[in-house]
Amino acid sequence: MLTAFVFYFLVVFVGTAGEMCMSRAMKSMGEVTDFRPREITRVIGRAMRLPWFWIGLPMMATGFFALLGMLSIANVSFVYPATALNYVVGAVGGNVFLDEGVTPQRWAGVALVCIGVVLVLLSVKS
Secondary structure: OHHHHHHHHHHHHHHHHHHHHHHHHHHHHOOOOOOOHHHHHHHHHHHOOOHHHHHHHHHHHHHHHHHHHHHHHOOHHHHHHHOOHHHHHHHHHHHHHOOOOOOHHHHHHHHHHHHHHHHHHHOOOO
16 A cells, blocks of 8 residues: 555656656747757757756656556556546646646636546545
8 A cells, every 4th residue: 555655646746746847948948849850859959958857857757657656556447547636736836836827717627636536536445
């Protein structure tokens, strides 16, 4: 049970924090409008010079491998709905750490996701 909790924490919080770091890095670079191979290579090169990129990359990798660990000990019909809490953490983190505006309609969606996660967690057999 402790292993599953650790995996869950890593997927939801560390993985999502990595995505927020990566978002911060990419937003500081500006919008990508040219998708030719040479330009994509330049964008990746510029991204690799940003500290937020290097902070986010191992966090996202940790979240991914924790997800693999969760899938090795729990049913996929539980894992994916339960990890939907990523959306909640992402909305809160985007609002708090990235200064993104979250509309009331989005908060209502976040609340619905929370209800769904609770229903999934209540379905776990002791």
